[in-house]
Amino acid sequence: MAERILDVKNLKIDFHTYAGDVKAIRDVSFHLDKGETLAIVGESGSGKSVTTKSLMGLLANNAEVTGGSIMFHDQDILKKSEKEMQNIRGKDIAMIFQDPMTSLDPTMRIGQQIAEPLIKHKHVDKKKAWSQALDLLKLVGITDAEERIKNYPHQFSGGQRQRIVIAIALVCYPEILIADEPTTALDVTIQAQILELMKELQEKIETSIIFITHDLGVVAGMADRVAVMYAGQIVEYGTVDEIFFNPQHPYTWGLLNSMPTLSSTKLEAIPGTPPDLLDPPKGDPFVARNPYAMKIDAEQRPPFFKVSETHYAATWLLHPNAPKVTPPDEIIRRRQTFKDIMAHKAI
Amino acid sequence: MSEKQRKILEVKHLKQYFNVGKADEVKAVDDVTFDVYEGETFGLVGESGSGKTTTGRSIIHLYEPTAGNILFEGKDISKLKTKTDFLSFRREMQMIFQDPYASLNPRMKIKDIVAEGIDIHHLAKNDAERSKVVEDLLETVGLNRDHSSRYPHEFSGGQRQRIGIARALAVQPKFIIADEPISALDVSIQAQVVNLLKDLQREHGLTYLFIAHDLSMVKYISDRIGVMHYGKLLEVGTADEVYAHPLHDYTASLISAVPVPDPEYERTRKQIPYDAAGEQDHPGNPRKLREIVPGHFVRCTEEEVALYKKKAAAYN
Numbered sequence: 001m002a003e004r005i006l007d008v009k010n011l012k013i014d015f016h017t018y019a020g021d022v023k024a025i026r027d028v029s030f031h032l033d034k035g036e037t038l039a040i041v042g043e044s045g046s047g048k049s050v051t052t053k054s055l056m057g058l059l060a061n062n063a064e065v066t067g068g069s070i071m072f073h074d075q076d077i078l079k080k081s082e083k084e085m086q087n088i089r090g091k092d093i094a095m096i097f098q099d100p101m102t103s104l105d106p107t108m109r110i111g112q113q114i115a116e117p118l119i120k121h122k123h124v125d126k127k128k129a130w131s132q133a134l135d136l137l138k139l140v141g142i143t144d145a146e147e148r149i150k151n152y153p154h155q156f157s158g159g160q161r162q163r164i165v166i167a168i169a170l171v172c173y174p175e176i177l178i179a180d181e182p183t184t185a186l187d188v189t190i191q192a193q194i195l196e197l198m199k200e201l202q203e204k205i206e207t208s209i210i211f212i213t214h215d216l217g218v219v220a221g222m223a224d225r226v227a228v229m230y231a232g233q234i235v236e237y238g239t240v241d242e243i244f245f246n247p248q249h250p251y252t253w254g255l256l257n258s259m260p261t262l263s264s265t266k267l268e269a270i271p272g273t274p275p276d277l278l279d280p281p282k283g284d285p286f287v288a289r290n291p292y293a294m295k296i297d298a299e300q301r302p303p304f305f306k307v308s309e310t311h312y313a314a315t316w317l318l319h320p321n322a323p324k325v326t327p328p329d330e331i332i333r334r335r336q337t338f339k340d341i342m343a344h345k346a347i
Numbered sequence: 348m349s350e351k352q353r354k355i356l357e358v359k360h361l362k363q364y365f366n367v368g369k370a371d372e373v374k375a376v377d378d379v380t381f382d383v384y385e386g387e388t389f390g391l392v393g394e395s396g397s398g399k400t401t402t403g404r405s406i407i408h409l410y411e412p413t414a415g416n417i418l419f420e421g422k423d424i425s426k427l428k429t430k431t432d433f434l435s436f437r438r439e440m441q442m443i444f445q446d447p448y449a450s451l452n453p454r455m456k457i458k459d460i461v462a463e464g465i466d467i468h469h470l471a472k473n474d475a476e477r478s479k480v481v482e483d484l485l486e487t488v489g490l491n492r493d494h495s496s497r498y499p500h501e502f503s504g505g506q507r508q509r510i511g512i513a514r515a516l517a518v519q520p521k522f523i524i525a526d527e528p529i530s531a532l533d534v535s536i537q538a539q540v541v542n543l544l545k546d547l548q549r550e551h552g553l554t555y556l557f558i559a560h561d562l563s564m565v566k567y568i569s570d571r572i573g574v575m576h577y578g579k580l581l582e583v584g585t586a587d588e589v590y591a592h593p594l595h596d597y598t599a600s601l602i603s604a605v606p607v608p609d610p611e612y613e614r615t616r617k618q619i620p621y622d623a624a625g626e627q628d629h630p631g632n633p634r635k636l637r638e639i640v641p642g643h644f645v646r647c648t649e650e651e652v653a654l655y656k657k658k659a660a661a662y663n
Binding site: 341 | 395504564604609612613616
């Protein structure tokens with residue numbers, strides 16, 4: 001049994017706006033084990049970024065946590081003061097943001113930016129911190145690091161800047177690394193390099209990663225487990241194979257179906273748009289866009305049904321009394337692969 | 348691609364340099380040649396800085412080319428001089444932009460945004476006809492007729508991109524340049540917009556130049572594909588050929604970097620590294636697009652042709 005380092009339970013977050021309260025996170029629970037990568041996937045507005053910001057204590061001023069707990073080891077992050085959070089942030093839990101252009105300080109040498117967390121959190125003296133920064137800069141693959149450490153952010157390309165951002169995040173060997181769309185702003189070839197680097201570093205420093213993205217391709221390559229979010233809720237979670245090859249929620253089907261693979265000839269779009277979270281639907285949030293919706297989907301929120309020890313999905317289709325439906329062809333094809341994988345594992 | 352198909356656009360040795368003669372001269376597009384046939388979708392892929400967007404902008408004459416010719420319907424667009432020339436050219440060629448938030452004027456109502464082309468080209472006799480045309484267009488792109496009196500901020504990203512498409516369609520163009528039309532949209536919405544573009548192409552016989560960095564989407568929508576890198580066009584072929592049998596090392600490297608929503612595939616994926624040093628031209632032995640197999644071109648020297656032919660044969 002892996003060591004559990006993070007346990008989020010029944011998290012609820014509202015945003016107070018002039019138009020009313022936006023219920024951005026509606027009862028979200030998940031956990032993170034040591035050394036694993038959990039991917040949270042979802043569309044914009046699904047709540048994936050808000051969830052991770054709450055882990056860092058970085059919610060906007062108009063946000064209010066209305067329920068739940070975030071247990072980091074045996075302490076509740078939600079009960080921490082800003083001062084206490086400053087000791088956790090960057091040291092135990094670090095974050096990589098989407099845009100490498102804006103997450104660095106343009107007026108500060110990058111060596112200083114990498115060394116700063118060490119000086120602040122680990123009370124390392126400046127000289128030692130710089131030498132550790134140099135080691136890390138080499139580790140993330142910046143060539144000519146001795147010279148480059150004195151440079152400013154504008155002297156680096158986008159991919160190099162993201163490497164520097166990763167160096168800053170990892171300098172204190174955090175237990176949890178939150179990566180919020182870390183490669184979305186990069187070209188595919190650079191993206192592949194950065195993802196490879198993250199995997200290597202994860203092995204070296206044994207950090208756990210929460211990976212936020214909308215790109216299912218990236219998820220397939222990075223994640224051990226996947227949680228699918230929709231309209232402020234997790235609708236399905238499981239191991240990466242279970243989500244990609246044996247998905248149960250119609251939203252997961254829709255997502256997989258609307259992504260082109262290099263061999264696909266037809267794309268099935270999900271009709272419509274996500275619901276307005278000022279007034280979220282009371283049943284399954286996907287009901288309005290779901291071709292498999294039943295009457296109960298509009299009336300009652302489905303509980304999580306167990307598919308396997310590691311795989312749960314919140315859809316009424318898994319209720320024993322639900323009619324049997326035929327998923328899209330692409331999903332049937334994927335399930336066949338799942339059977340092959342399971343058969344292979346059994347041998 | 349059948350032989351009979353008519354060339355609607357011919358780009359010949361297009362060069363688009365910026366800051367010519369200065370120390371920071373940029374060869375954004377450097378000797379690019381390709382044709383687009385009527386009714387097809389030509390996908391232009393490349394990473395940032397490859398010159399794909401500049402190529403698109405040169406084609407719709409937002410820039411004056413440094414050298415080379417662009418022929419639309421057989422006519423050289425650099426010969427367009429008068430206002431009426433440009434009016435009729437831009438009635439036939441329209442553009443859909445990347446950012447659905449920045450490309451709609453926030454102070455204009457949807458009906459006025461969509462009807463701007465109709466007004467400029469005097470395509471509606473009176474107000475009633477104008478409204479009807481606009482409402483029909485909104486319906487065509489999957490929006491509500493009564494959306495016409497709303498403002499852009501009332502719409503989601505996907506809906507705004509539909510408005511941008513309606514605006515482009517309003518003047519009944521033959522040719523549409525779509526510059527990264529879906530990269531700002533969510534996955535579930537991307538497929539909606541791409542399918543809409545495909546349907547409209549079938550119904551109106553449109554020709555598309557589809558510019559994007561998302562290779563799997565380009566492969567899905569395009570009949571033929573051109574791969575750009577550092578301002579040069581490296582490979583041209585049918586979408587299936589270029590993906591299944593990439594000849595240029597850069598194309599192979601690019602395809603190998605695309606993440607695929609399949610964990611089994613991802614576990615075995617090997618990224619092919621690429622070294623651009625091999626692209627350097629040697630004086631007296633210039634590289635240009637040469638046909639390796641029918642319809643499949645690679646930028647290479649005379650000597651390299653045999654090498655690529657061997658590579659192509661090895662695929663079969």
